[in-house]
Every structure is written in C-alpha cells, then in structure tokens.
Amino acid sequence: MFFNSIAFAIFLPIVFFLYWFVFNKTKSTQNALLIIASYYFYSCWDWRFLFLLVFSTFLDYYTGIQIEKGKSEKSRKFWFWLSIIVNLGFLGIFKYYNFFASSFSDLLNSAGIKASPILLNVILPVGISFYTFHGLSYVIDIYYKRIKAEYNFVDYSLFVSYFPLLVAGPIERATHLLPQVKVKREFNFETAKEGVYQIIWGLVKKVVIADTCATYANAIFDHYTSMNSFSLIMGAIYFAFQIYGDFSGYSDIALGVSKLFGLDLLRNFNYPYFSRDIAEFWRRWHISLSSWFRDYLYIPLGGSKGGLWMKIRNTFIIFVVSGFWHGANWTYVVWGFINAVYFLPLLLSNSNRNNMDAIVLKWNFDSAKVIMSILYTFLLTCIAWVFFRASTITDAFSYLKRIITDRHFGSQYLENERYNYELLLLIGVFVLVEWNNRNKVEPLSGKKSLLKLSLAIAAILAFGTYSDYKEFIYFQF
Amino acid sequence: MKNFLIYIAKIILVTILLAIVLDGLYSAMFIQCKNRGKIDQIYNSEGRKYDVVILGSSRANNHFVAPMFEEKGLKTFNYGMSGSHLFETALMLKLMIERKYQIKNVILEADLNLSGSDQSEGIASRFLPYIHNSNVIKEHFQTQEHFNELYYIPFYRYIKYEIRIGFREMFFNAIHKKTIHLNNLGYNPLDGVENGNMKNNIVKLNPLPHNKYYEEIKSICKANNINLIVVMTPMCENVKGMNYFEKVKKAYPEIHNYENAVVENKYFSSCGHMNDTGARMFTARILKDFFNK
Numbered sequence: 001m002f003f004n005s006i007a008f009a010i011f012l013p014i015v016f017f018l019y020w021f022v023f024n025k026t027k028s029t030q031n032a033l034l035i036i037a038s039y040y041f042y043s044c045w046d047w048r049f050l051f052l053l054v055f056s057t058f059l060d061y062y063t064g065i066q067i068e069k070g071k072s073e074k075s076r077k078f079w080f081w082l083s084i085i086v087n088l089g090f091l092g093i094f095k096y097y098n099f100f101a102s103s104f105s106d107l108l109n110s111a112g113i114k115a116s117p118i119l120l121n122v123i124l125p126v127g128i129s130f131y132t133f134h135g136l137s138y139v140i141d142i143y144y145k146r147i148k149a150e151y152n153f154v155d156y157s158l159f160v161s162y163f164p165l166l167v168a169g170p171i172e173r174a175t176h177l178l179p180q181v182k183v184k185r186e187f188n189f190e191t192a193k194e195g196v197y198q199i200i201w202g203l204v205k206k207v208v209i210a211d212t213c214a215t216y217a218n219a220i221f222d223h224y225t226s227m228n229s230f231s232l233i234m235g236a237i238y239f240a241f242q243i244y245g246d247f248s249g250y251s252d253i254a255l256g257v258s259k260l261f262g263l264d265l266l267r268n269f270n271y272p273y274f275s276r277d278i279a280e281f282w283r284r285w286h287i288s289l290s291s292w293f294r295d296y297l298y299i300p301l302g303g304s305k306g307g308l309w310m311k312i313r314n315t316f317i318i319f320v321v322s323g324f325w326h327g328a329n330w331t332y333v334v335w336g337f338i339n340a341v342y343f344l345p346l347l348l349s350n351s352n353r354n355n356m357d358a359i360v361l362k363w364n365f366d367s368a369k370v371i372m373s374i375l376y377t378f379l380l381t382c383i384a385w386v387f388f389r390a391s392t393i394t395d396a397f398s399y400l401k402r403i404i405t406d407r408h409f410g411s412q413y414l415e416n417e418r419y420n421y422e423l424l425l426l427i428g429v430f431v432l433v434e435w436n437n438r439n440k441v442e443p444l445s446g447k448k449s450l451l452k453l454s455l456a457i458a459a460i461l462a463f464g465t466y467s468d469y470k471e472f473i474y475f476q477f
Numbered sequence: 478m479k480n481f482l483i484y485i486a487k488i489i490l491v492t493i494l495l496a497i498v499l500d501g502l503y504s505a506m507f508i509q510c511k512n513r514g515k516i517d518q519i520y521n522s523e524g525r526k527y528d529v530v531i532l533g534s535s536r537a538n539n540h541f542v543a544p545m546f547e548e549k550g551l552k553t554f555n556y557g558m559s560g561s562h563l564f565e566t567a568l569m570l571k572l573m574i575e576r577k578y579q580i581k582n583v584i585l586e587a588d589l590n591l592s593g594s595d596q597s598e599g600i601a602s603r604f605l606p607y608i609h610n611s612n613v614i615k616e617h618f619q620t621q622e623h624f625n626e627l628y629y630i631p632f633y634r635y636i637k638y639e640i641r642i643g644f645r646e647m648f649f650n651a652i653h654k655k656t657i658h659l660n661n662l663g664y665n666p667l668d669g670v671e672n673g674n675m676k677n678n679i680v681k682l683n684p685l686p687h688n689k690y691y692e693e694i695k696s697i698c699k700a701n702n703i704n705l706i707v708v709m710t711p712m713c714e715n716v717k718g719m720n721y722f723e724k725v726k727k728a729y730p731e732i733h734n735y736e737n738a739v740v741e742n743k744y745f746s747s748c749g750h751m752n753d754t755g756a757r758m759f760t761a762r763i764l765k766d767f768f769n770k
Contacts, residue, residue, distance in 0.1 A: 020478060189480050196488065418645075453488065458495050462644050466636050 001044040003253040004206050011041065016260055020187055027184035031158045034261065038163035042126070045167075049125035052090065057160045059086055060135035061153055064142045068149040076143065083139045087132050094124055099328030127167035129325060133292055134160050138174045140296055147174050155181050162263070164254040168247070170268040170288035177263070185262030194445060195259030200456050201442040202252030207464035209430055210245030213238040215465060216423055219414040221389055224399045228408035231420040232399060236382040239389045241427055244273065247286070252442065271438045273381070273431075274359060276373040278342040279352035281381060289325070293318050304347065315347055316340045326388075331396060335387040342380050358439065426463065496632040503635050503647045507606035510650040514658045515556050516603050517650075519572050520611065526579045528552045529768075531663070532566045532694075533586025535559035539750045540710045541584060542760040543662035549764055555663030557586065563690035564596040564617075568604060570697055571613040580703050584763070587691055587732055588709035589749070591684040591725055596621065602638035666753035667746035677748040680718035684725045691729070706767055707732045711739040711759060713748040738762050 001007045015037045023033040043050050063083035070076035092100075098117075105117035138159070141147045150156040158181050165172055220227055220235030227235065251268035258265045266288045275281035282290050298318045304311050316337070323336020346352040359374075361367040383400065390396035412420045437443035444452045511521035528551040531541040537557030546553035556569055566585070573580065604614050608628060618624050627634045635642055657665070698705040709722055709732060722736040739745075744755030751759060 187478050187481070189478075189484075192481050193484060196485070417640075422645075450487075450491075454491050454495065457488075457492050458499065461492075461495060461632055461636060462499055464636070464639070466639055 001041055003250060003257075004203060007044070011037075012257065012260075019261055027182065028154065030185060030261075031154050031181055034162060035154060035157050038158070038161045038166055041163040042161065042166055045126045046123070049128075052125055052128070053131060053161055056087065056090065056131060056135055057157050058153075059083060060139050060160070061150070061156045064139055064149040064156075065151065067139065067142050080139060080143045084136065087136055087139075091128060091132050094128055096328045103330075130169045130171055131160055131166060133171045133289075137171070137292060137296060141174055147178075150174070150178060152182075162258070164257045165265055168250050168254070169286075170251055170254065170266045171292050172266060172288070176266060180263050187262065191259050191262065194441070195256040197444040197449070197453070198252045198256030198259065198442050200256075200453060200460070201444055202249045202254075202256060203460050204456050205245040205249030205252060207466065208245075208459050209426070210242045210249055211465035212426065212463065213242035213245065213423060215416045216414065216418065216420070217242050217389070219416040219418075220420070221399070223415055224395070224402065227402070227406075227420075228410065228412055229403050229406040230409040231412045231414070232403045232406070234420045234424075235399075236386050237427070238423060240273070240378070240382050240385050241430070243385065243388070244269075248272075267441070271434055273378055274374055274435065274438055275377050276355040276359070276370060277346055277351075277377055278339065278380060279346045280355040281377055282339070282343070289322065293322050297321060308348070311347060312344065315343055319343065330393055331387050331390055334393055334396070335384050338384045338387060342384070493631070496630075500631040500635065503632070503642075504606050504609065506647045506651040507642070508610060510653055512653055512655050512659065513646075513650055514603065514656060515558060515569070515663060516572070516607075518659060519556075519569065519576055519578075520607055522576060524577045524579070525573075526552065527554060527581065529554075529582045529584060530570075530573070530578075530580050531555040531557055531584045531586075532569060533557045534561050534566075534590050535665075536588065536710045536749060537584075537586035538663070538665050539667050539746075540586070540756050540759055541664060541763070542666075542753075542756050543664045545757065545760045545764060546768070547662065549768060551768060553662060555661075555665075557663070558600055559665070560597050561590075561600040562593060562595065562597040563587070563590050563688060563694070564594065565600045565604070566590070567690040567693045567697070568601075568614065568617045570694055571617060572604075572611065574697060574701060575611060575613045580701070582704045582706060582767075583694075583698055584767075585694060585705060585707045586710050587688075587707050587729070588722065588725060588736070589679065589682060591688050591691060591729070592682045592721075594685060594689045598638070599641055602634070602641040605634040605638065606642055608634070664756075666756065667750055669743065669746060669752040669754070676715045676717075677712065678717040679721050682718065682721050684721070684728050686728055708763070709734045709736050711736055711744075711751060711755070713742050713745045714740055715742075716748060733766075735759065735762070 001011060015033070019030060019033055023029040039050060039053075042053060060083055063079045066079040067076050067083075070079060101117035105115045108115040138147075138150075138156075142149050150159070155178065159172065159174060159178050162172075162177070162181075217235055217239040220231050221239065224232060224235070248269035255265050255267070268286060268288050270284040270287065272281050272284035275284055298314055301314045301317060302310050303314060319336040319340035320333055321336070323332040323334070323339070326332040326335075343352065346354075359370060361370060386399050387393065387396040390399060414420055433443050440446065444456055446452075507517065508520070511517050529543075529546050531537050531543065531553065534557060538555060538559050539557075541555050541557065543553045543555040556573075558565060558569070561569075570583065601618075604618075605627060608614050608618060615628065618627065623637075627637070635647075695705060697703075707729070709725060712719070712722075719736070722734055725732060726734050739751055739755045739759050744751050744758065746752040746755075
C-alpha cells in the first residue's frame with residue numbers, strides 16, 4: 001500500500017475516523033488502533049514479514065527492560081549485545097548475505113580458486129533497515145542510560161511500527177516519539193491543516209517531480225551508451241530531482257499523515273539542494289539517518305576528537321557505512337566513499353560548520369559567491385548520484401567519461417518518446433517555488449493558501465506521472 | 478474537528494471542480510485540432526468520399542502505399558495505425574460511418590491481429606478525448622473494463638493515459654503541432670535497416686475462431702455497401718510458426734493470403750514490416766489483383 005495509491009486514500013480516512021471518533025477515549029485505545037492499522041498496513045506488502053517485525057519489536061522491548069534491570073555490567077552487556085547481534089543478524093541475512101556470498105566468491109575466483117556461492121532465495125522485507133534502526137537506537141540509548149526502558153508493550157510497539165514511518169522512515173528516536181505516544185492526543189485543527197499541506201506537497205514532489213523525472217532518468221541511464229553529453233548531464237540532473245522528490249516527498253507525506261493523528265515526526269529534509277557545501281548538504285538530506293549515524297557510530301568512534309587520522313578514519317567509516325546501509329551493492333559503497341572524499345577537505349580545514357546560518361541573498365558579490373557555491377555543491381552531488389543510480393561502478397565511470405568525451409550538446413529523442421530537455425521548465429519552476437519557501441516546512445501554507453493548494457492539486461492532476469507507476473525508491477532499502 | 482471536516486470537504490470540492498475544468502479544457506483542445514493524427518482528422522471531417530480506405534495495424538500503415546492508389550485514379554487514404562488491434566480498427570470504421578464517409582472499398586489487414594480481441598491501450602486511449610462527443614466511441618468502449626471510471630469520473634481518462642493524452646499531447650493539440658501521421662496520405666514508409674531484427678516467433682499465436690471485432694467490421698461493410706478486401710501481409714523469411722497464416726486461412730477462408738507476396742529480407746525493415754521498396758512491390762501486386770480494370 002503506497003502513500004500515492006487509491007488503497008491508501010481509502011485506508012487513511014477510515015483510520016482517521018476510527019482514531020478520533022471511536023478509539024479516542026484513552027491513549028491506550030488510540031495506540032491500540034494505530035498498531036492494528038500499522039500491522040495491517042505492513043501486511044499489505046507481505047504478511048509473512050509481519051512476524052519478523054513483531055519478533056524484532058519484542059526482542060528490543062524485552063532486552064531493553066533486561067538491560068535496565070541488569071544488576072551487573074556483565075548482565076547488561078549480555079542483553080545489549082544480544083539485541084545488537086540479533087538485529088544486525090536479521091539485517092545481514094535478509095539484506096546483505098547474498099552480496100557478501102557473491103563478493104567473497106568473486107574474490108576467490110579472481111585469486112584462481114573456483115567457488116560458486118550458496119545464495120539464499122530471500123526477499124528483502126520492506127522497511128527492515130528502518131525499523132531495525134529504530135530498535136537499535138532505543139536499546140543503545142537504554143544501555144548508555146540516556147532513556148528509561150519502556151514497560152508498556154503497546155506503547156513501545158507503536159514507536160517501532162507506527163505506519164507513517166514504518167517502511168521508509170524518518171528514523172525516529174525514542175526520546176522524541178515515545179513521550180508523545182505516552183499521552184492521549186487531542187485534535188488540533190491547525191496541526192491537522194499543516195499535515196494536509198505537507199501531504200499534498202509531498203504528493204506534488206512524488207508524482208509530479210519524482211515520477212516524471214524517473215521516466216527521463218531511466219531512459220537516459222538505461223541507454224547511456226547511445227546518449228550525447230547533454231542527455232547524460234540532463235540524466236544526472238533528472239535523477240537528482242527524482243530521488244529528492246521521491247524520498248523527501250515520501251517523508252513529507254509521512255510527517256503530514258502523522259500530524260493528522262497528533263504525532264510529530266522528525267524532519268527528514270531541509271531543502272538539501274540549496275546547500276553551500278557538502279557538510280551542509282548532509283545536515284539537510286535524510287537528516288534522521290545522518291544524525292543516527294552521527295550519534296550511534298561517529299561519536300562512539302571518537303568523532304572529530306583525537307588525531308588527524310582518527311578524524312579521517314571516522315569520516316570514511318560513517319560515509320561508507322551510510323552508503324552500504326542503502327543497499328547491498330558496491331555502487332552504494334562508492335557513493336558513500338565519494339561523499340567522504342567531498343567532506344574531508346571541509347573537516348580538515350575546520351570549515352564543515354561554516355554554513356550553519358540561513359541563506360540570504362542580496363545584489364552583491366557575496367551573494368553571487370553563495371549562488372556559485374550552491375551550484376558547485378549540486379554539481380558534486382549529481383556526480384555522486386551517478387554512482388548511486390548506475391547498475392555497476394564500471395557503468396558509472398563510463399557514464400561520466402562519456403559526458404566528457406562525447407561533446408555533443410544537442411537535443412536527443414529518448415526511449416520514453418520525449419526530448420532530453422523537456423523537463424527543464426518543470427524543474428525550474430519547482431526549484432523557484434522551493435527557493436522562495438526555503439524558510440518554511442512546505443510552500444503551501446501562509447497567505448493565499450487556498451489558491452496555492454488549488455494550484456498544487458491542479459499540478460498533481462495535470463502534470464503527474466501515473467501510467468508508468470513507480471514505487472518509492474527508499475522502500476528497497 | 479468540525480472545522481477540519483469542513484476544510485477537507487472544501488479540498489475535495491476544489492479537487493472535483495479542478496477535475497471538471499481540466500477535463501473540459503483538455504477535451505476542447507483535442508476536439509479543435511485536426512492535424513495531429515488520423516483519429517482527430519476523422520472526428521473533425523464529414524462526408525468524405527473514398528474509393529479505397531486502408532485499415533489495420535502498422536502492417537497496414539507501413540505496407541499500403543496510398544499515393545500509388547491515387548496514381549491509378551483511386552481516391553485513397555491509409556488509416557492503418559501502428560500498434561492498433563482490431564478493437565481500434567473497428568472503431569475507426571464506425572467513426573467514419575458516423576461522420577458520413579462514403580467508401581467504396583475497405584482494404585483490411587487482418588492476420589496477426591486476429592489472435593486477440595483485446596484493445597491496444599496505447600491506441601484506444603487516443604479515442605478517449607472524444608468519448609463524450611461521439612456516440613460510437615462511447616458505445617464501443619461501453620463493454621470495456623473501467624468504462625464507468627473513464628466516462629463518468631472527470632479527468633480520469635487523462636490521468637490514466639497521461640503518456641498518450643496527458644498534458645504534453647494536449648499542449649501540442651492546442652498549438653496544432655503537426656505530426657507525420659497524415660503525410661503520404663497516411664502511409665508511413667520505413668527505411669531498410671541493416672541488421673534489423675529479421676527473426677520472429679509466432680508459434681504461440683492462434684487466430685481466434687470468431688474474432689468479435691473482425692466480424693463487426695464485416696457487418697458494418699455489408700450494411701453500408703462497402704466492398705471489403707481482407708488481406709494478410711508479408712513477413713520476412715525467418716519466422717517460426719509460419720503455419721499461423723494457414724490457420725487463419727482455414728478459419729477465415731475469405732481472407733487473401735499475401736504472406737508470401739514479398740519474401741527476401743532486403744525488402745524488410747524488420748521481420749513484420751516491409752521497407753518502402755517492399756511496400757511498393759506489395760502495393761503493386763494488390764493493385765494488380767484487385768483494382769486492375
């Protein structure tokens with residue numbers, strides 16, 4: 001059940017009605033309904049994996065309590081590592097086993113030792129990377145005594161399996177979401193209205209921007225060997241907007257839907273393509289994952305404390321692991337590595353926190369420099385996205401090489417029966433709208449909201465891509 | 478909560494109004510244009526007189542050289558449409574009759590398309606902008622799945638088939654941007670393609686014993702005193718399951734089998750489609766066999 005499906009358009013009002021009109025007596029009834037709805041939502045993909053979700057929930061719930069109750073450090077450590085190993089074990093088996101098996105076999109073959117890997121015929125459970133990280137952060141926080149264990153299983157289950165964030169995040173923290181599910185939610189008109197704005201803007205990003213860009217990006221990436229330089233450049237730009245529209249659109253809908261139920265989720269995107277350097281980009285892109293890795297990997301590794309080599313090592317670890325989190329393919333690892341290479345000069349020159357302020361433009365030279373730095377950061381990001389999108393590392397290098405060597409910058413008719421330049425206007429308008437509203441969560445609220453809402457709905461109806469239906473990219477992670 | 482429900486009702490109302498407005502706007506743009514394709518040309522014309530009208534899929538569109546008929550003094554137009562099935566072919570003929578066309582002969586390409594009676598969504602969708610303005614289009618779609626949604630939900634058809642009749646196509650209709658479909662009296666010549674796909678496998682194809690839309694075309698022609706000439710057109714040499722054409726002949730003895738009229742690969746652009754040279758050879762043969770007075 002996708003957020004942009006008819007099934008969800010029926011599911012959401014039913015749950016909303018039951019939540020506020022039937023199960024609204026206590027927070028327990030509200031939570032119970034949301035859990036039932038969440039499990040139903042999840043089972044729409046594959047009910048068999050529901051058992052995995054429930055098991056993972058129970059494991060973290062139980063180990064969390066045992067860690068807190070543990071009288072000796074040994075006992076606390078035992079429950080802590082049990083949770084970590086089982087959680088990562090599931091993730092490893094379902095997501096990474098085949099990758100490691102075939103990579104190991106390739107390595108042996110290249111050394112002249114014949115080996116054929118034993119591969120598992122398993123489907124990746126939807127959202128496993130997301131709910132595993134929910135659970136991990138909870139257990140780690142209890143172990144380090146940052147939070148208390150949750151003794152109410154229903155409340156804890158809702159924290160892990162709350163349907164708006166279940167399959168593609170944002171990756172919530174117990175410190176943020178659990179206190180909210182512990183109290184009865186009261187309906188607030190303004191919050192719900194904000195939620196509606198976010199849902200509609202998320203839909204614009206998904207069906208108008210992401211899915212339309214996808215038809216072009218796919219046509220270019222899948223036939224890159226016959227594309228000219230201009231098409232290849234456009235392909236990288238289209239993919240950049242596809243993945244942004246897709247993922248941030250999903251996050252907007254998730255946040256908006258959650259507001260309808262009176263629950264506030266972590267913001268996941270903050271106009272990342274207006275970043276002035278890569279460090280700022282990573283403070284604005286998939287914020288919940290970046291901050292997760294910062295808090296649970298980078299800082300425990302020593303962060304930016306310690307010597308020069310420690311800094312470099314930790315930076316590469318966090319980016320490469322982040323890349324690997326996205327999928328079991330070397331292309332994601334290289335994508336993470338490239339971002340580490342981009343980030344390193346900023347870290348070494350202590351300028352990774354230079355651009356913390358809001359962007360203000362005036363008619364002066366400094367503003368021109370800001371615009372140039374935004375464009376430069378976007379260029380770097382697009383180059384990295386080529387690795388993210390390409391099927392293999394060789395394809396990515398060939399793609400980039402062809403941009404330089406082909407040197408033809410004319411229009412080209414693509415496999416999707418469109419010309420390579422046709423989306424430029426749409427993207428230009430989208431960028432302008434986002435730029436003018438970069439200080440807000442979404443552009444529809446504020447003055448003349450009804451008019452802006454009507455234009456957004458008209459855009460969804462008229463410019464959306466529906467016939468070539470696409471899933472949300474991040475569901476595969 | 479009451480305020481919120483009113484607010485949601487307003488959004489739903491705005492959405493419905495927008496859908497109605499967009500539906501009207503899109504339909505108006507499609508209806509006023511007559512140089513984008515064969516469907517809008519027929520829709521926007523009336524009482525045309527033809528000696529020969531050619532119907533069928535790309536194997537009609539790329540194979541019958543309409544100007545060669547004209548050279549013989551036969552007023553002709555090739556209304557074959559690449560990708561179409563007999564569902565759309567029958568509808569084309571019905572639309573012509575609705576627009577009071579006077580046709581003496583219809584040449585129908587019926588061979589591979591006899592194996593199914595489903596619609597070709599990509600082509601069928603191009604009739605949908607006219608569904609509220611043409612009874613034959615409405616009636617033709619009435620038996621189809623999703624008819625109610627397509628007919629009664631405003632703008633739904635433009636959303637469902639946005640690749641074919643969405644914003645881009647509506648915009649080109651609005652500015653009357655020409656296409657190649659009406660050039661050469663509807664005939665679309667193909668180039669010879671070196672190393673083209675000269676293989677085909679039609680082993681799994683079987684002609685339906687009673688193709689609904691083929692029978693419909695026959696009865697329309699009979700009712701309107703149109704001489705119907707049904708032909709199977711050539712395929713390249715390297716086809717697996719070539720006995721398909723014999724099966725067609727057995728099921729429909731009235732269909733003329735020209736599958737072997739042109740055989741050498743050099744006359745083909747791809748296995749199922751002759752190039753311009755092949756098409757001219759084939760058309761000459763058809764003219765000789767049926768119009769050699």
